[in-house]
Amino acid sequence: MRTGGLSMDQAPPLSIPASFFLTIPLGILFAGYFMFTSIAVSFGSPWTAQTLALAHAGTLGVLAMGMVGALYQMTPVIAGVPVPMARLAHIVHGLLLVGLIGFLWRLVDGPDYAMVISIRSFSLALILFLIPMAWALARPATHNETVQGMRLALASLAIISLAGLVTARGFAGGPFPDEEMLWVQIHMTLALLGWVGGLLLAVSWQVIPMFYLTSTFSKSSRQWLLGLLFMGLVLTLASVFIDIGFLSRGQTAAVAALPAAVAAWLLHPVFVLRNIAGRKRKRSDASLLFWNTGLVFALLLIPTALAALFIYDPRWQVLFGWLAIWGWAGTILHGMLSRIVPFLVWFHRYSARVGLEPVPSMRSLLSQRRIQVGFFLHTASVLSGSATILIQADMLAKLTGLLLAATAVSLASTLVHVLKRRK
């Protein structure tokens, strides 16, 4: 038997996750800008400045903003331990924003010093984020698989940051590292499967049963998925020391990640989709559209990754990145925001009055219609972007840019609508 002893100040103020979440539409707008202003053929290779800018608008501007903000909120709630010096989150947020803008500016013909500023901002932001978060997750009040997944995500973030910063020096007037492709492959694999995959799987085990009333995920399935994820990431890192003659070093690292890819992009989507389909009380919820669609995009990732690895056409590599960042992780993140932000607003503004006076229901804070509009715009932009990459028609790139901008406006409007609710 344990006795609880938390105080009010252990939960972070709403302003912390909200500030990160409110910046996400800006990342989507940047992505839309790059799509709209570039000729479609720019997205025919993963190494053009436009593709790199698009990818990092998604990873740094959208996914990282959402995930870092979510970790500040989730750690006390799920792990039962406060994040020390949580107010530093506002500085972390500002530094991430400066780093993002410097990074994207350099890639679109900005000066080298833009990347220098970006590297310094990201480095400081990561130190201020990782150390308190690691301290908290090293002392959880509960040791469930969600906490383990959060730890795996955090460790992966530390490694991908190092690999990313080393590679980014090449854009800041310094040298690109030897074996650059290997660094990039490790950066990408750990980013998508460790940082994003680790957190997404861990969060899904909590929020899917909690918000959608599915059966809970069995302990053994959670342990298997975590084990496969961990194995794939370790093998990817070990591949640095392996030389298989008929595969390049980058291909070897990608193949080594297969167990993690199977966990995140095959088994997890199948388990979650099965649980969602088997709900006993099938209450309509527009945010589920995002989960279902994002998980279907996940199922496309292994075939697309194999095509990217073994077909000599770089469009497959770009398509893989697009589907992973904006199709799988981006779609699920967008859906989570539609569900989590009303919950946070309800929790911070109304829950203290429950049982003492009437309070609005959480569902009344955000209409299903708004969520549906966001879903259709988001999904349309994923499909249009995929067509842009494969067909390389300028009109499609412009359409995708407009759809991304519309998605950003829709999400921003939704977030502001919910966050300004006070009565």
Place this chain on the structure above:
Amino acid sequence: MEKTDPRGLPETSADPADIVDLRGLEAPEPMVRILAACAKLADGESFNARLPHIPFPVFPHLAARGLAWETEELADGSAIIRIRPAS
């Protein structure tokens, strides 16, 4: 293996007959039910509930209302919470 009583509840230190099962409710309904029930607790009474996991977010509200609580995490990850007025 986890021990269960004939009603399907794992053996815990709380009397299973007094435990309200809140696992099948959509968030934040379990918190609403707990706080609503606790608003009516008299001295000497307790409210016991089973939840899908330890309800950390509800703890500050219980503390602010002068309530004491104990939690017990079960093998399947669910949790029992026992709440009573602080003496």
